[in-house]
Amino acid sequence: MKFNTKVIHGGQHHDPSTGAVMPPVYQTSTFVQTSPGKPLADYEYSRASNPTRTALEDALASIENGTRGLAFSSGLAATDCVLRSFKAGDEIIAMDDLYGGTYRMFSRVYKDSGIKFHFVDMTNIEKLKSLINENTKLIWVETPTNPLMKLADIQEIAKITQEKKILLAVDNTFATPYLQKPLDLGADIVMHSATKYLGGHSDVIAGALIVKDEALGEQLHFQQFATGATLGPMDSFLVLRGIKTLALRVQRHCENGEKVVEYLSNHPKIKTVYYPGLKNHPFHEIAKKQMKAFGGMVSFDFKSG
Structure with missing residues (x-):
């Protein structure tokens, strides 16, 4: 199944x-x-x-x-x-x-x-x-x-x-x-x-x-x-x-997460984006190895602190 x-x-x-x-x-x-x-x-x-x-x-x-x-x-x-x-x-x-x-x-x-x-x-x-x-x-x-x-x-x-x-x-x-x-x-x-x-x-x-x-x-x-x-x-x-709706919801969370990450990664006030889907994320290769996609959770730091 x-x-x-x-x-x-x-x-x-x-x-x-x-x-x-x-x-x-x-x-x-x-x-x-x-x-x-x-x-x-x-x-x-x-x-x-x-x-x-x-x-x-x-x-x-x-x-x-x-x-x-x-x-x-x-x-x-x-x-x-x-x-x-x-x-x-x-x-x-x-x-x-x-x-x-x-x-x-x-x-x-x-x-x-x-x-x-x-x-x-x-x-x-x-x-x-x-x-x-x-x-x-x-x-x-x-x-x-x-x-x-x-x-x-x-x-x-x-x-x-x-x-x-x-x-x-x-x-x-x-x-x-x-x-x-x-x-x-x-x-x-x-x-x-x-x-x-x-x-x-x-x-x-x-x-x-x-x-x-x-x-x-x-x-x-x-x-x-x-x-x-x-x-x-x-x-x-x-x-x-x-x-019962988990698969559909998480798939959309992943898609939305990528959009948020793309926006934050190009924003002049953002210092670092923490998202395993980014190729420069230190654990990107582990994520690719054991995850189907990269999820909808995102963290980031401001340049201002």
């Missing part, structure tokens, strides 16, 4: 009770049990699972070529779920340019957890390797980054993590699965702030994790269920609706 079809039909099934092609919003907290602990169907309590959220999670797994998708109340809730898998003494290596909320979580929220975080330029592979030791459990990559549009070579980093048996998580928010497939490049976990491109209409806050390994998916689902930062059924419906 090609991607443009996947966003509409991938992992999706009609509602068995009505035949509806879009899943209903199952706005319920609990489900009927035939006897204590024996639900009538596969659902018992909506924090654990809900049919509308399941439809979204199946769609997420499909478009990222994963086996398990998990939907959260925000991108940061999804990130927090990953971090809860680690303990005092563990070490995590992250990009030196990160979304501010991610950096705040790593450097402040988990400051006293006993987990040690390193922030490094991921284009310096030798520096990255030098930080890895027996306590290193995760490498966290954001590519392209928010806000400076730095990139990391997912495939090259995955070779290291697979050799060292370390997890590799990729924040794929800016690229979206339309432009970049981290799991296909060797990543173990993909994270999205679904608030952005996946939702696409500025009317929902949501996050997502997608994995290929079923055991890892079950481990993350336990954290999701146990800590409770799940996405509600109405918000799940909104993100699922947004995904």
Whole structure:
């Protein structure tokens, strides 16, 4: 199934009770049990699972070529779920340019957890390797980054993590699965702030994790269920609706981004434009290697400062 079809039909099934092609919003907290602990169907309590959220999670797994998708109340809730898998003494290596909320979580929220975080330029592979030791459990990559549009070579980093048996998580928010497939490049976990491109209409806050390994998916689902930062059924419906137009929207974002970059690059007051589609962008070759196109996000500096 090609991607443009996947966003509409991938992992999706009609509602068995009505035949509806879009899943209903199952706005319920609990489900009927035939006897204590024996639900009538596969659902018992909506924090654990809900049919509308399941439809979204199946769609997420499909478009990222994963086996398990998990939907959260925000991108940061999804990130927090990953971090809860680690303990005092563990070490995590992250990009030196990160979304501010991610950096705040790593450097402040988990400051006293006993987990040690390193922030490094991921284009310096030798520096990255030098930080890895027996306590290193995760490498966290954001590519392209928010806000400076730095990139990391997912495939090259995955070779290291697979050799060292370390997890590799990729924040794929800016690229979206339309432009970049981290799991296909060797990543173990993909994270999205679904608030952005996946939702696409500025009317929902949501996050997502997608994995290929079923055991890892079950481990993350336990954290999701146990800590409770799940996405509600109405918000799940909104993100699922947004995904259906993802390919068309991101394609137009890319086209518009190129027009903005062309204008800024020729403007006398602009000093530097940060866009991986520019041939003079330091990570242009990495972008060409792992992205279908260059996205709609642009940063720039003024000559005046």
